[in-house]
Amino acid sequence: MEEIPVKVAVRIRPLLSKEVLHNHQVCVRLVPNTQQIIIGKDRAFTFDFVFGKNSTQGEVYTVCIKPLLLSLTEGYNATVFAYGQTGSGKTYTIGGGHIGTLQVLFCFIFFLVYDILVRVKVSYIEVYKEELRDLLELETSVKDLHIREDEKGNTGRILDLKFDTHGFSCVPELFFPS
């Protein structure tokens, strides 16, 4: 079967306490042992991965993100983004895992690369309506940020971490494309 480069996962979040309090009803459920969900009575949708309301951050990370980190070390580009209506759980799902992801990436680098200096560039930007917020530099959150490309093709504002496999040291350095 042809390998499709875009994979879509759906994660169902539990009802929040305030929703329970207001007697909101669950309108989506998993079909056991399939990659399907049912919305309402009978509207079935199939995804590459489905996660139920009791799924953990670790499960989502292991299934959806970790394989991408492996591909990254083989030279592929990878993008993960969360899409959904407000309050559906995008920040919850994506927001907390970045430190763990960086740790795993550094471990891969440590085991795969010897005797050279590896540079990892990270940007962490929230797009809200038409506005950008740099989540690595909260003081700039009120400033007007624009995504641009510099002459080397770097986009956005990046935190430049020099990773020395000998010293295991990280030197955070701010880098502003002009």
Ligand SMILES: Nc1ncnc2c1ncn2[C@@H]1O[C@H](COP(=O)(O)OP(=O)(O)OP(=O)(O)O)[C@@H](O)[C@H]1O
């Ligand atoms: N899987 C989950 N388990 C438990 N609570 C969750 C889960 N997903 C989201 N929540 C809770 O639901 C609420 C809304 O989630 P979140 O803020 O991540 O939504 P969002 O999609 O980022 O919303 P917005 O687009 O408005 O920023 C939060 O209180 C969050 O803690």
